[in-house]
Every structure is written in C-alpha cells, then in structure tokens.
Amino acid sequence: MVDIRNVSFGYSHAKDTLKNIDLHIDAGECVLLCGRSGCGKTTVTKLVNGLIPHFTENGHLEGRVLVAGMEVAKTELYELSRRIGSVFQNPKSQFFNLDSDAELAFGLENIGASPAYMRKRLNATVQELKIERLTHRGIFSMSGGERQALAFGSVYAMNPDIYVLDEPTANLDGDSVAVLRRQLGEIKHQGKTILIAEHRLYFLTNIIDRAVYIENGEIVRIYSREEFLSLSDAQRIRMGLRTLRADALRATGLPAQNDGHVLEVSDLCCEIRGNCVFDHVNFSAGSGEIVGITGNNGVGKSTLMRCICGLAKEKSGSILFDGRRLTPKQRNRACFCVMQDVTHQLFSDSVWNECELSAGEEGGPEIEAVLRAFDLFEYRDAHPMALSGGQKQRLAIACGVLSGKKILVFDEPTSGLDYEHMMAVAGIIRELAQKDHIVLVVTHDMEFLNCVCDRTVALAFNGKEA
Amino acid sequence: MSTTETVTSRTLKGKDLITIGIFSAIYFAINFIFMLMGGIHPILWIMMPGLIALFTGVPYMILASKVQKPGAVLILGLITALIYYVTGMFTVVILITFASACVLAEVVRWAAKYKSFTGNTISFAIFSVGMIGSPLPLWLFKDSFFAQISGQGISADYLSVLNSLANDGMLVVMVLAPVVLGIVGALIAKTLFRKHFAKAGIV
Amino acid sequence: MAEKGKRGTQELRLDPRTALLLLLFVTIVVFSHGSPYVEFALIAALLCLFFCCGLFKSGLKFILVFVFLLALQYYIFPVAPKIFADFFSILTFYTRKVFPCIMIGTFIVKTEPMRYLILAMRKWHFPQKLVIPLSVTLRYFPAIREEIVYIRDAMKLRRVTGAAKVEAYIVPLMFSAASTAEELSAAAVTRGIENPAPKTSVIELHFRMRDYICIICGLLFVVAALWLR
Numbered sequence: 047m048v049d050i051r052n053v054s055f056g057y058s059h060a061k062d063t064l065k066n067i068d069l070h071i072d073a074g075e076c077v078l079l080c081g082r083s084g085c086g087k088t089t090v091t092k093l094v095n096g097l098i099p100h101f102t103e104n105g106h107l108e109g110r111v112l113v114a115g116m117e118v119a120k121t122e123l124y125e126l127s128r129r130i131g132s133v134f135q136n137p138k139s140q141f142f143n144l145d146s147d148a149e150l151a152f153g154l155e156n157i158g159a160s161p162a163y164m165r166k167r168l169n170a171t172v173q174e175l176k177i178e179r180l181t182h183r184g185i186f187s188m189s190g191g192e193r194q195a196l197a198f199g200s201v202y203a204m205n206p207d208i209y210v211l212d213e214p215t216a217n218l219d220g221d222s223v224a225v226l227r228r229q230l231g232e233i234k235h236q237g238k239t240i241l242i243a244e245h246r247l248y249f250l251t252n253i254i255d256r257a258v259y260i261e262n263g264e265i266v267r268i269y270s271r272e273e274f275l276s277l278s279d280a281q282r283i284r285m286g287l288r289t290l291r292a293d294a295l296r297a298t299g300l301p302a303q304n305d306g307h308v309l310e311v312s313d314l315c316c317e318i319r320g321n322c323v324f325d326h327v328n329f330s331a332g333s334g335e336i337v338g339i340t341g342n343n344g345v346g347k348s349t350l351m352r353c354i355c356g357l358a359k360e361k362s363g364s365i366l367f368d369g370r371r372l373t374p375k376q377r378n379r380a381c382f383c384v385m386q387d388v389t390h391q392l393f394s395d396s397v398w399n400e401c402e403l404s405a406g407e408e409g410g411p412e413i414e415a416v417l418r419a420f421d422l423f424e425y426r427d428a429h430p431m432a433l434s435g436g437q438k439q440r441l442a443i444a445c446g447v448l449s450g451k452k453i454l455v456f457d458e459p460t461s462g463l464d465y466e467h468m469m470a471v472a473g474i475i476r477e478l479a480q481k482d483h484i485v486l487v488v489t490h491d492m493e494f495l496n497c498v499c500d501r502t503v504a505l506a507f508n509g510k511e512a
Numbered sequence: 513m514s515t516t517e518t519v520t521s522r523t524l525k526g527k528d529l530i531t532i533g534i535f536s537a538i539y540f541a542i543n544f545i546f547m548l549m550g551g552i553h554p555i556l557w558i559m560m561p562g563l564i565a566l567f568t569g570v571p572y573m574i575l576a577s578k579v580q581k582p583g584a585v586l587i588l589g590l591i592t593a594l595i596y597y598v599t600g601m602f603t604v605v606i607l608i609t610f611a612s613a614c615v616l617a618e619v620v621r622w623a624a625k626y627k628s629f630t631g632n633t634i635s636f637a638i639f640s641v642g643m644i645g646s647p648l649p650l651w652l653f654k655d656s657f658f659a660q661i662s663g664q665g666i667s668a669d670y671l672s673v674l675n676s677l678a679n680d681g682m683l684v685v686m687v688l689a690p691v692v693l694g695i696v697g698a699l700i701a702k703t704l705f706r707k708h709f710a711k712a713g714i715v
Numbered sequence: 716m717a718e719k720g721k722r723g724t725q726e727l728r729l730d731p732r733t734a735l736l737l738l739l740f741v742t743i744v745v746f747s748h749g750s751p752y753v754e755f756a757l758i759a760a761l762l763c764l765f766f767c768c769g770l771f772k773s774g775l776k777f778i779l780v781f782v783f784l785l786a787l788q789y790y791i792f793p794v795a796p797k798i799f800a801d802f803f804s805i806l807t808f809y810t811r812k813v814f815p816c817i818m819i820g821t822f823i824v825k826t827e828p829m830r831y832l833i834l835a836m837r838k839w840h841f842p843q844k845l846v847i848p849l850s851v852t853l854r855y856f857p858a859i860r861e862e863i864v865y866i867r868d869a870m871k872l873r874r875v876t877g878a879a880k881v882e883a884y885i886v887p888l889m890f891s892a893a894s895t896a897e898e899l900s901a902a903a904v905t906r907g908i909e910n911p912a913p914k915t916s917v918i919e920l921h922f923r924m925r926d927y928i929c930i931i932c933g934l935l936f937v938v939a940a941l942w943l944r
Contacts, residue, residue, distance in 0.1 A: 095905055101527065123526075124910035132905040139898035142908075144854055148830040151917045156907035164917045186857045197902070204906065357868045378871045389890055390862070391869035393883040395707045403873060431712035431890050449873070524844055526909040527900035533851025534896045538888065540852065541859055551806035570885055574893070587848050594849065598738060598823060598832075603746060708886050714893040 047073040047208055047239045048094055053109030055089060055098060063089050064263045067109070073207070076230070076240040076253050078274075081260040082286040083436060083464045087243035088212050090260070093118065094241055095210040096126040114207055128157060131206035135213040135462065137193035146183045146196055153204035171203040175229055191222025198229050208239040215246045216462035217386075219490040221342045223249050245464050248292045251275055259285060286465050289493045306333025307368055307452055309354075309484050314363035316346070316353050323349045327363070333452070333482040336475060338499035340490060347488045351455050354486070355381040367453070382446040386458040388438045392430040397422055397441055400430050405448035413448060420444045420474070436467045443474055454478060456487045460494045472498040528579045529587075535575040536591045542568050543592060543643070550646065554677055558647050562689025565640035569697025570704060572636050577705075577715040580626035582618060585639060589614030605652065606645030613642030629702060637694035644687055650678050728768065731827045731835035733926040734819075737764075740933035741819045745812065748940040754815075757936060761818045764929070768826055777818055784811045829853050834916050847908065851899070855892075862891050 048071035056062040064086050071077050079087035092098040093111050100123045111118040114129040131153075134140055143149045150171060154164045172178055180188070180196050188196065194214060201209065215223045227249045234240060234253055244250065257274040259267050269277075275290060282290065308330055315325035324346035331337045339347050352358040354365060356377030364371045367380060385391055394400040401413040417423040420440045425433060430441055439459060446454050456475065460468045468491070475498055479485050489495055524532075543564050550560035575584060593610055596602040617639035624631020709715045729737075744757055758781065765774035787807050792799075810817075823832070829850070836846050866887050875883045 097901055097905070101901060101904065122909070123904045124907040127905050127907040130905070132902070134898060134902055136898055138858075139895045140902040142850065142854065142899065142903055142906075144829050144857070147917075148828075153906040155914045155916055156910050158910065158912040158915050161915060161917055161919065164915070168917065186861075200906065352868070355872060357871060382872055385865070385869065387865070389894070390865040390887050391873070393870075393873075393875065393879075393886065395711060403875070429708060429712040431708070431714070445873070526847070526904040527896070529844060529847040530851050530900045530903060531896040533848035534855050534892050534899075536848060537852040537855035537859060538892060541856070551809065552803070554805055557805065570889060571892075574889055578893070578896075583844065587845060590845055591849050591852050595852070597742075598735070598820060704882070704886065709889065709893075712890070714890065 047071055047075070047114060048241065049110075049112040050090075050093060051110045051112075053093060053107070053111060055093065055105060055107045055109075057102065057105050059104075059106060062263060064093075067093075067263075067265055069258065069265065069268075071239060071241065073239050074234075074237045075255045076234055076242070076250075078247070078250055078254045078257040079241065079243040079260060080245070080247065080257060080287055081464075083245075083467060084434070085260045086263040087260050089263075091132075091210050091212045091241060091243050094208075095130050095132045096121070096123050097132075124156070127153070127206075128204070129207045131201035131204055131209050133194075133198055133201055133209065133211045133214050135216040137190040137197065137217055140197045141185050141193060141200075144185060146180050146185055146188070149185060149196055150181075150200050150203050152200055157204065167203050167205065171199050174232060175199050175202060191218050191225065194218055194222060195225050195229070198226065202229070202233070206238070208241065209233060211240070211242040211244075213244055213462060214242070215244065215249070217458075219342050220492070227253070245288055245462065247288050247290050251290055259287075283465060288465050288468070292492070306482050307484060308332045308366075309453055310366040310369075311350075311354065312364050312366060314350070314353065314365065315361045316349050316358060317361045318349065318358075322361075325362075331484050331486060333484055334479050336479045336485045336487060336499045338495045339486060339488045340495065342490070348457065351383065351457055351486065351488055354453070355383045355455060357383075380451055381453040381455060382449050382451045383455040383457060384439065384442045384446055384459060386461060388435075388442045389431065391442055391445075392438065395429055396427050397430060397433070398426040400441060401445060401448055404445040405450075409448060416444050416447055421470075436463055436470075439463075439471070440474070443471075447478065452482075453484045454486070456485070456489075458489055458491075459487065460489065460491045468494055469497070522581055524579070524581055524583050524587075528581060528584070531578050532575065532584050532587050533591070535571045535578075536588045538571040539568050539575075539588060540592050540595055542571070547646070558650075558677065558682060558686050559689055560646060561640060561643035561686070562693040564643055565637070565690040565694035566697045566700075568640070569636060569694065569699075569701040572639070573632060573698055573701035573705070574709065574715055576621065576626070576632045576635070582622055585617045585621060585635065586614050589617075589639070589642065603645070603649070605649055606643070609645030609648065610642035613639050629698075633695055633698040636698050637691045640690035640694040640697075641687065643690065647686060651683050654678055728826050729929060730920050730922055730926045731823075731831040732838065732920065733922070733929050734823045734827055735832070735835060736930055737933050738816075738819050738823065740937050741815045744936050744940040745815050748943060750943055753936070753940050753943060757815045758818070760932060760936070761815055761822070765818075765822065767925075768822070770822070770825060773821060773825060777814075777821075781811075781814060784814070830918065831920070834918065834920060837914065837916070838920065843914075855895070858895065859888070862888055 048069070050067050050069040053064060053067045054062050055064045067090065069077075069090070079090055081087050089098070092101075094113055096113075096118050099105060099107050099119050107119065113126070116126060116129070118126065141149050142152055147168075150168055151164055154167060159167070172181060175195075175198070177195060177199050180192055180199065185193060185196070194217070198214075214226060218226065223246065230240060230242075230250075230253055240253070242250065242254075251271075254271055254274070256271065257269045258265055259269065277285075277290070309332070310330040312328055313325075314327045316323045327350065329337070339350065341347050349358060353360050354377065356372070356374035356379075359374055365377060366372065372380060392400055394403055397417065398413065401417065402409065405413050414423065417426055420443070422437065422440060422444065425437065430438060433441065443456075443459075459471050459475075463471065472494060475485055475487065487495070487499060546560050546564045546567070549563075550557040556563075572588075575588065589610055593602060593607060597607075617635040620631060620635040620638060624635070626632075705715060741757065741761075744753065748754070758777075762774050762778065765771075765777070784807055787803070788811070792804060792807075833846060833850050836849075863884070866884055870880065870883055
C-alpha cells in the first residue's frame with residue numbers, strides 16, 4: 047500500500063530532515079512512527095499524504111514515494127485525498143466550516159459525490175463512529191476533543207484506504223484519547239491501513255502491527271508489536287519514548303501543611319453565561335507544593351484556573367492568600383499562568399526582551415541565570431515565535447519565574463512533548479516548588495502527573511471535587 | 513531515483529485562497545470598527561478612509577507578502593464589499609470607488625512584481641483610497657444630500673457646519689488622507705516585519 | 716452565524732437565493748426613492764417577513780429602534796444641546812436611511828446558516844476562487860474573537876503598558892492567523908478542496924411558494940420606488 051524508496055528530504059537546501067528512508071507498509075497494517083521531538087516522524091507522514099512535495103515550498107526531495115499505486119510527487123493532492131485521509135494535531139485549526147454537519151460532508155462535497163451517496167456515507171459515519179452527539183452543532187461550541195473526533199469523522203466519511211495521523215492526541219484528554227482509540231479500532235477492523243506518528247503510546251499498544259523508531263531523520267529500527275511491547279522501561283527511556291502502559295493516578299489527597307504561603311480556595315462557584323460550571327470547590331495549596339488538577343475536558347478545570355488567576359470572576363465563594371481574600375485584580379498580580387497555547391502570551395521580539403518584560407529592565411543577571419537554566423541562553427536574541435513548541439513553553443515558564451509571582455499555574459504543560467522534554471518540564475516545576483512557589487498544574491497526562499505532583503485535586507463531571 | 517524540486521506556480525492555490533480568507537477577516541474586522549466610528553461625528557466620517565488605512569497596513573502587507581500572485585487584493589476587496597453588501601451597508605458609490613481601487617492596486621502589484629516593498633506600499637495606498645466612496649456622496653450629491661437631511665430635523669447650525677466642511681479643501685484632505693496614512697500604515701507594517709514577522713520567519 | 720442568533724425554523728426559512736435577491740431589491744429601493752411612504756411601507760413589509768419567519772424578538776427590537784430614531788430626529792434633536800445634535804445627527808440620518816438594508820441583512824444573518832449562503836453562491840456560479848476565501852473569512856470571525864480574549868487574558872497577567880498594548884494585540888494575532896492559515900490549508904487540501912470538478916452538496920435548495928411571493932413583492936417595491944421618483 048505504501049512504498050517509500052530511498053527518500054531523502056530537506057525543507058531547505060542546507061540540511062536534510064530525512065535521510066535514506068525505506069519503508070514498506072502493507073494494506074491493512076497499522077504502523078507507528080515514534081521518536082524524539084524533531085526526529086522527522088511528522089515529515090514522514092507528509093511524504094505519504096502528499097503535503098511533501100505539493101504543499102512545501104523550497105524543499106528538495108529525492109527518491110520515490112508510492113501510495114495506493116499512485117506516485118505521490120506526480121499526483122495532485124486532491125487525487126491523493128480520495129484514497130489517503132489525513133488527521134492533524136490541532137483541533138482548533140482543522141475545521142473549515144462553522145457547523146458540524148457541513149464539516150462532515152466537506153470532503154465528500156469536494157469529491158463531487160452524488161447527494162444520495164453522501165447521505166448514505168454520512169449516516170454510516172455517524173453510526174459506525176458513534177458520533178450522534180456531534181451532529182447538528184456549531185463547531186465553536188465544541189470542545190477540543192469533540193472537534194478532533196469530528197475531524198476524524200470528516201475524513202472517515204470520505205472512506206479512504208489509508209489513514210495518516212500526525213500526533214492526533216497532542217491536545218486531547220484521557221476520554222478523547224479513548225474515543226480516538228475506539229475509532230482507530232473501527233477502521234483497523236475494516237481493513238484500512240493506518241500510519242500514525244505519536245508521542246503518546248499507551249493507547250496504541252493493541253492496534254499497531256509495527257513500530258518504526260526514527261532518530262535524526264533516519265529509521266533506526268523497525269519493531270514488531272511484540273518486540274516493541276517488550277521493551278524495558280530503561281530501554282524506552284533511552285530511546286526518549288513515553289510510557290507504553292496506561293498509568294493510573296498515584297498521587298494522594300492529603301491536605302496542605304506547611305508554614306509558607308497558603309492559597310485557599312473556599313466554596314468556589316463559577317458561572318459562564320448563567321450556567322454553573324462548578325460549585326463548592328474547596329482545596330488549599332501551600333508554598334513548595336505541587337497540586338495537580340485533573341478531570342476531563344469541559345469539567346471546569348480551565349475556568350477554575352482562570353478564576354484563580356483573576357481572569358474570571360467568581361460567582362460565590364472566595365480565594366484567599368495567606369488568609370486575605372483577593373479580588374480578581376489582586377489575583378492578576380499574584381498569579382502567573384503558563385497557558386496551553388503559549389503563542390498568545392509571548393509579546394516581544396526576542397527571548398531576552400520577553401524576559402525583561404517580566405523581570406524589569408534591571409534584571410540582567412537574573413535573566414541570564416534563568417535562561418541558562420532553561421537551556422535558552424543561546425537563543426536570547428531569537429524571536430520567540432521562531433522557537434520550537436517546547437522552547438516556547440520553557441520561555442513562558444521562564445517569564446513566570448522571573449515575574450517573581452508566588453502562585454504559578456500551568457495549563458497542560460506537556461501536551462505534545464516527548465519523554466525527555468516532559469521530564470525537563472517536570473524537573474523545572476519541582477525546582478520551582480523548592481523555591482517556595484505554589485504550583486498548580488492542570489493536566490490529563492498521567493505519566494507527568496505521577497512524577498511531578500504531590501497531591502491531586504480531581505474535578506469530577508459537574509465540577510465538584512472528587 | 514528522481515529528484516523533485518518544488519515549484520511555485522502563478523495561480524492561486526488552496527493555501528493561497530485560505531490565507532486570503534483569513535487575512536480578509538482581519539482586514540474586514542478593523543475596517544468595520546472604523547466604519548462604525550465614522551458615524552459618530554462628521555470629522556471622523558471624513559477621516560475614516562485615512563484611519564482605516566493607518567490600521568490595516570499590517571494585515572494587508574502580510575497578505576501581500578504571503579500571496580505573491582495576482583488576484584489576492586482583488587479577492588480581499590471583493591470579500592469586504594460582499595460582506596458589507598449582504599449586511600446592508602454598501603452603496604453604489606462605494607462599490608465603484610472600491611472596485612476601481614482594487615483593480616488599480618492589483619495592477620500596481622503586478623507591475624512591481626509582487627516582491628518590492630515600495631510597490632506593495634503604493635498598491636496599499638491606492639487600495640485604501642477605495643473607501644472614500646463612503647463620505648464622497650457629501651460632495652458628489654451635495655444638494656440632494658442636504659435637501660434630504662434638512663427635512664429630517666437637523667438643525668440649521670449643523671447644516672452650516674456640514675456645509676463648511678463639504679468644501680473643496682476638505683475633499684482634497686479626504687482623498688489624500690488614505691494615501692498619506694496608508695503609506696504610514698505600510699511603514700508601520702515594515703517596522704513590525706523587521707521586528708517580528710520576518711525575524712520569526714512567517715513572511 | 717445563524718447558530719448563535721434566534722433561528723427561523725426549517726419550515727419557516729426562505730431559500731437563501733431569495734434572501735439575497737431581496738437584499739438586492741431592498742438596496743435598490745432604498746437608494747432610489749425619496750418618499751417616506753415607500754420607506755414606511757418597506758419597513759412594514761420587512762417586519763411581516765420577520766414575524767412570518769419567527770423572528771419576533773428581532774422584529775420588536777427593530778420597531779423600537781426605528782421609533783427611537785424618529786423620536787431623536789423630530790423631538791429630541793431640536794431641543795437638545797447643539798453638541799449632542801452635532802455628534803449624532805448624521806448617524807441618525809444615515810441609519811434611518813439604510814434601515815431596511817440593515818433589517819434584511821440581519822434577517823439573512825439570523826436565518827441563513829453560512830452553509831446555505833455559500834451554496835447559493837455556488838449555484839449562481841460564483842467562482843470558487845471567491846467562494847473559498849469568503850467561507851474562510853466567515854469561519855474566521857469567531858476565531859478572531861477567541862484569540863483576542865486569550866491575548867487580553869495573557870496581558871492582564873503581565874505588565875504591558877500604553878502603546879505597547881496595541882503591538883501586543885496585533886503581533887500575536889498575526890502569528891496566530893499565519894499558523895492557522897498553514898494548518899487549515901493542510902487540512903483542506905488533504906480533503907480535496909483543490910479539486911477542479913464542480914462541488915456537490917448534501918443539502919438541496921428548492922424554491923417554494925413563499926419564495927415566489929417574496930420575490931414578486933420585492934419586484935413590486937422596486938417598480939414602485941422607481942416610478943415614484
């Protein structure tokens with residue numbers, strides 16, 4: 047089905063991102079592409095779905111790629127898309143329409159299918175993927191997980207022979223990952239070919255047939271499923287891969303007890319547009335503590351964090367710092383939040399200036415120290431937006447540290463990070479706690495939670511504490 | 513073994529169309545805000561094309577830089593015009609000025625081969641003049657305009673203020689404002705390019 | 716768009732082509748007449764349309780606004796301080812003049828989902844090179860609003876002052892726009908948007924009796940307006 051023969055590719059003429067890739071995938075196989083961030087697995091997916099070469103400018107490609115009998119470089123993307131379906135990692139930017147029904151029909155309408163055929167396919171899609179709850183809705187009212195499930199549905203409706211997925215769970219919570227897993231199981235059962243590049247591995251263990259480990263643009267080794275699953279933890283960590291097992295939550299719920307600062311959330315209730323998001327939430331956190339906030343999307347974690355940071359007003363209840371109740375504005379000054387999408391909070395034209403924004407103009411030596419600690423000093427003149435995802439995150443965290451604020455909130459800091467970067471973030475957060483910050487981490491990444499958080503506060507469905 | 517070099521074509525492809533769509537949304541949003549502000553006071557109304565030019569330099573120049581092919585500006589203009597039209601806010605006069613400005617702007621871009629900053633600046637200035645069609649009826653149909661509004665309870669004082677504004681001098685100011693402020697807007701965009709967008713590599 | 720506002724139900728909606736044609740008629744009428752009779756008749760007719768399609772709240776709001784405009788012009792401005800009249804006279808005059816256009820525009824936004832309007836344009840053979848960017852523009856408006864909220868939140872947590880604030884809004888907005896353009900295009904071209912074959916549609920458009928009635932009424936208004944000049 048897929049035949050990649052001796053392919054080398056570089057986005058620029060200076061450097062090759064992929065070297066001598068040879069990969070053959072049979073029909074009905076599910077192949078995983080894994081490796082550290084930047085190893086080239088996304089680039090391989092682009093070879094298969096045709097984004098390389100048709101969508102890249104100034105790249106140079108050597109070798110041949112044949113998919114479903116079509117030579118990718120010589121076939122138009124719209125022809126390729128009849129047989130190859132692609133799902134990407136960002137739920138916010140994959141949808142073309144404003145309503146979900148139109149989105150599901152999008153691919154079919156582009157093909158020029160007859161209305162009767164389209165209705166048949168759409169009904170089949172909704173039933174087979176069990177996405178009735180996604181129909182007849184505005185996409186902007188959907189959560190990230192729902193949008194991603196919709197994206198999958200839109201591709202499924204086109205009934206391609208091969209599915210190419212590029213880190214589809216990067217921004218998803220546990221439940222949404224389970225939904226994707228189910229959807230993948232469905233198409234595997236139908237005999238479709240699947241090529242998936244991923245960091246998060248635990249949900250794929252029963253589906254993949256082979257795993258391709260890529261390092262620095264070359265295929266280092268191809269594992270069969272048994273070989274891959276029998277990798278020891280030590281080997282896996284050396285390869286820079288995330289866990290292969292679904293970790294259960296291990297942190298406990300002991301109350302805070304220390305003599306530093308204390309943040310207390312007391313009987314908090316928040317509303318959005320008249321609807322109660324959560325109520326009667328109580329917990330406290332002290333200096334040096336790392337508290338994890340878990341719960342599925344839509345349960346109110348983000349609202350809770352926004353409220354604590356003073357970006358949303360509480361309806362009732364209060365937030366106390368060292369016994370004093372804080373107004374939203376005061377909370378703005380006391381808290382720093384590293385958001386899930388860091389691009390919204392980087393404003394300057396260089397890493398150094400970004401830090402100065404937080405530290406003030408006299409903070410020179412302090413800024414240098416922090417940048418060195420975060421492995422960003424050599425990039426101090428680079429533009430923040432030119433950094434990689436992980437580097438941007440570290441920059442945002444650096445700004446948080448330099449701001450001197452005592453309460454630090456992290457919203458999904460590890461989405462899409464590979465093992466080493468995840469551990470690096472965990473290390474940074476532990477250090478912050480040691481420096482007496484109060485750290486709140488919103489995450490659904492169990493592997494991360496278990497190695498970083500002392501306690502967890504789990505928000506259950508209707509926003510109450512579990 | 514075959515080597516494929518990617519070639520950029522001259523026609524608008526899917527990515528270009530979508531880029532145009534997104535930056536048109538930003539352009540329209542800014543344009544709309546000033547359209548609304550123009551209703552508050554005659555001076556703001558007359559200066560509206562100029563103010564819009566000042567603030568829409570950035571999205572326009574980014575679009576011009578990302579889609580270096582014929583048609584980008586034309587489609588931008590058409591979309592703006594269509595949305596205004598469908599929401600009931602565009603008159604025939606604006607349609608004519610706007611359409612001609614778009615076409616001229618495209619011609620300038622083509623002549624400057626799409627890459628030159630000066631070319632894009634001139635094209636932007638011309639494009640921004642397109643909005644003069646909104647206050648223009650004040651001069652074009654002066655008599656009928658005044659006849660219409662005087663019948664609707666507007667004070668004689670106000671009429672004389674308006675009359676004094678609707679002279680040839682102000683006409684020149686109104687037409688020149690988008691040109692001058694457009695150039696300023698483009699220069700602002702250039703600074704931002706150097707500081708941010710080009711530095712980070714998105715243009 | 717229609718998802719958010721109060722929506723005419725399936726049975727009470729017009730074909731989007733009719734709505735767009737009505738828009739054309741209303742615009743012609745508004746800019747070619749001078750008589751208040753035509754003006755009132757037109758607004759009354761549009762109100763009928765609103766109420767027949769279930770847009771009661773909007774219809775009432777428009778009535779209130781129009782009455783308010785008249786009150787401003789004939790009762791308030793003559794006795795109000797000059798500054799007040801100076802500022803709002805033109806706005807009031809212009810709003811009143813294009814009032815029917817705003818009404819029909821609102822009608823379209825509230826009753827026709829984007830999907831139907833795009834389909835109407837396709838049926839009228841608008842070029843794809845226009846329809847695709849237009850769809851994207853409409854789809855991106857709510858995204859702009861989301862972005863601005865995020866950026867504003869981020870700014871509250873950091874010390875950004877004065878003029879730097881404007882830069883702090885524009886720059887992330889542009890970066891976000893550029894990356895969305897990149898990602899959205901990838902998702903669109905891998906689902907065949909560049910296919911030159913004519914696109915089909917799951918939903919179908921049919922003219923019904925109500926469409927013909929509306930079109931005929933619209934034409935009558937146009938004739939009346941042109942005749943009474």
